[in-house]
Amino acid sequence: MTKQILKAHKVRLYPNEEQQIFFAKSFGCTRFIWNKMLNDKIEHYKKTKTELKNTPAQYKKEFDWLKEVDSLALANVQQNLRAAYNKFFKGSGFPKFKKKGQRDSYTTNNQKGTVAITDDTVKLPKIGHIKAKFPDSINGLIKSATISRTPSGKYHISLLVETVIDELPKTKSNIGIDLGLTDFIVLSDGTKVANPKFLAKLQAQLTREQKILAKRREVAKAANRKLSDSRNYQKQRIKVAKVYERITNCRKDFLHKLSFNLIKNHDVIAVEDLNVKGMVKNKKLAKAIADSSWSAFTTMLAYKADWYGKTLVKIDRWYPSSKTCSGCAHVLTKAELPLQVKTWNCPSCLQDNDRDINASINILNEGLKLATLKTVGTTGLA
Structure with a gap:
């Protein structure tokens, strides 16, 4: 079609x-x-x-x-x-x-x-x-x-x-995606895709070039010279800009390839609807979250799913995907499952859960429920 x-x-x-x-x-x-x-x-x-x-x-x-x-x-x-x-x-x-x-x-x-x-x-x-x-x-x-x-x-x-x-052919395969910082995504089939952290990898080079730029700004200022007239400043400004471009280009290439691969191999893709704007207010995690580009990734999934005849379902951000046991649906409290805990045993069914894989399975199950509802077109589908 x-x-x-x-x-x-x-x-x-x-x-x-x-x-x-x-x-x-x-x-x-x-x-x-x-x-x-x-x-x-x-x-x-x-x-x-x-x-x-x-x-x-x-x-x-x-x-x-x-x-x-x-x-x-x-x-x-x-x-x-x-x-x-x-x-x-x-x-x-x-x-x-x-x-x-x-x-x-x-x-x-x-x-x-x-x-x-x-x-x-x-x-x-x-x-x-x-x-x-x-x-x-x-x-x-x-x-x-x-x-x-x-x-x-x-x-x-x-x-x-x-x-x-x-449109891409149907694969009869569905997948749930848990977004993270250590692993960029964890899939419901157990696959983990490492976070490439492009900004972090080039941070030392970027910091070095920015320090040189700051020094040349001070030199121009001391000489009472406009920055637009300072050749050394403009040359260094371009060097800094090229580092940023490299980070941006590498990140876009990674996100495009990964999003297309998911759309190509699965019919229904379920993902969390994260409040990224709110999360970046956390100063300790802001840089890492921005480097991950979750919003850009989910946007790519959305329009590529529309192009190629696949279905993207966004799960409510308040859905307790990490705290719910995928085996028996038992829900832990926040105190029982702090953020630093990566694996846990369900006290109800004794299932051994990897925090992120368990979350992605729950996201998939919830996504499939939404995808089958007649009213999902106005509530859950991207």
Whole structure:
């Protein structure tokens, strides 16, 4: 069975000097429009207690240089700001002002071939063809393109493509997943996948490079020199950025391969719905939890399950998976099973339980119950 989906392809770009200047202008204009529109909305609300309905077009009269960039890039800023306000009204944080050099990007849309690809280039509005390196083939209708620049100075484009994929064959196998820190995941079949801890492995190198960066910042400050004019500082800044990129790239590669392997080999995947935002408030565990990227992993499982015709079930975070015996359903108290205890014997049925494997079995059983309920589509399925 085939399915039509929207899939993003990230491609490395190699712009020439003129194209880099255009990208810099585009990043700057979209950042300016976001900040200007957000500031005017805030000031307008302070005075009138009503929301200002402003658009990028009205600013082009005052700031003529906005016409130099893609108008669709500015229009997308308006849509993104509106979406940010909608999230705020639903309980998320208030939209923040953007800073230069942090997540520089802009998005444009494909209108009758304005965004297109060849064997080694990507065509964009107002700039033409940019040299590109495609890791794999891209098939389908391009809907939009997001151009970005990393802190280390690399350029990428994310192409959102409407395409058709084949669902994966059913395996008649189901699995429960217990997320952890020592082991990244423990499966209900007894398999344990070690936590690669990419940040921890490169922490010494990152700390060393950051110390050098701090020293060069102090040297520039003592010489009363702007950081943007300090060559040594900028060279070191890029070194630090490259270490972060390596950590991010290794982690994404690990998560993509692991999530696809689970989706490929199982029909129903049950996983805990952890409160990661709350857990990272624990200062002792915050760095380790962030390095594990549980949220990114479960997000990958969710959309890949949807793509390939599999089922992902999220178990309520308060379900006592670790404290419940998978053999007889006897539930221990928190005092009877502290966190440091990794194995325990059930006082009811005397079953010997590995804490994490036992939890993953319970997660699977609970997930299968939810998956069979007629109302599960609105309560438990991701």
